[in-house]
Amino acid sequence: MGGASETDRRAERGVPSLAWRAGQERRFQMVCRHADPAGKRVLDVGCGVGMYLAAFRRHTPYVFGVEVEREWTCEAQACAAGVVQAVGEALPFADGAFDLTFSHEVLEHVADDRATLAEMVRVTRPGGRIVLFVPNRLYPFETHGFFWRGRYRFGNIPLVNYLPNSLRNWLVPHVRAYTAGTLRRLLRGLPARVVFRTVIFPGYDRLARRRPVLARLLQAITYALERTPLRAFGLSHFWVLERV
Numbered sequence: 394m395g396g397a398s399e400t401d402r403r404a405e406r407g408v409p410s411l412a413w414r415a416g417q418e419r420r421f422q423m424v425c426r427h428a429d430p431a432g433k434r435v436l437d438v439g440c441g442v443g444m445y446l447a448a449f450r451r452h453t454p455y456v457f458g459v460e461v462e463r464e465w466t467c468e469a470q471a472c473a474a475g476v477v478q479a480v481g482e483a484l485p486f487a488d489g490a491f492d493l494t495f496s497h498e499v500l501e502h503v504a505d506d507r508a509t510l511a512e513m514v515r516v517t518r519p520g521g522r523i524v525l526f527v528p529n530r531l532y533p534f535e536t537h538g539f540f541w542r543g544r545y546r547f548g549n550i551p552l553v554n555y556l557p558n559s560l561r562n563w564l565v566p567h568v569r570a571y572t573a574g575t576l577r578r579l580l581r582g583l584p585a586r587v588v589f590r591t592v593i594f595p596g597y598d599r600l601a602r603r604r605p606v607l608a609r610l611l612q613a614i615t616y617a618l619e620r621t622p623l624r625a626f627g628l629s630h631f632w633v634l635e636r637v
Contacts (some may be wrong), residue, residue, distance in 0.1 A: 409441025410444045416597070433453050435494075436458070436493070436495065438496040439461070440458030446458050489517065494524070495523075496523075510583065522636075523585060532554065533552060535554050580634070615627070
């Protein structure tokens with residue numbers, strides 16, 4: 394695909410990870426610490442081309458995925474046979490089918506984030522875990538690009554997430570960003586409880602390829618900040634829920 398259609402898809406869906414780097418590995422190890430996938434039935438909601446599916450298969454053969462884009466679904470099927478094309482708001486699985494339901498930077502893109510989260514809870518067995526990574530509204534940059542004069546412009550935009558909702562949504566109508574409060578409101582009334590939550594900073598993988606010394610310095614500083622209240626300004630929320 395090319396031209397306007399590819400631009401529209403990039404804005405609406407984001408761009409899936411095409412290579413496994415240190416930042417993804419760090420996030421995956423966090424998942425393993427708080428929701429051990431060993432031998433479990435795992436579902437990746439919004440699996441892209443299957444990077445996390447391949448990582449989960451190191452620990453369990455029972456790996457499944459859902460992806461809305463047909464092209465990416467076909468690529469992901471090379472990583473795990475149980476990948477289907479579907480939307481997060483209507484997962485094609487039975488109640489309680491999975492021990493671990495995972496979603497990495499996807500909830501912000503779906504048409505209905507509350508319905509998608511409710512579906513993730515539904516397909517998770519009682520006592521199972523639901524793991525979310527979503528963008529943090531307090532991060533100083535919006536990383537999903539923005540619209541200006543009717544055109545989508547890819548790239549970071551500083552401080553846009555600090556604007557009032559009306560202005561922020563005018564510039565970035567295609568993607569959400571969350572505070573802890575908005576995530577709690579999404580969970581309200583669902584049979585799930587929070588067992589762990591934090592905010593994490595980027596992995597700086599792209600920077601590491603060009604300026605590795607600077608990337609290591611930023612990692613040292615910001616990863617240390619994750620152990621302080623200043624983690625509130627990190628890139629992504631990491632929440633682990635338990636189905637009750």
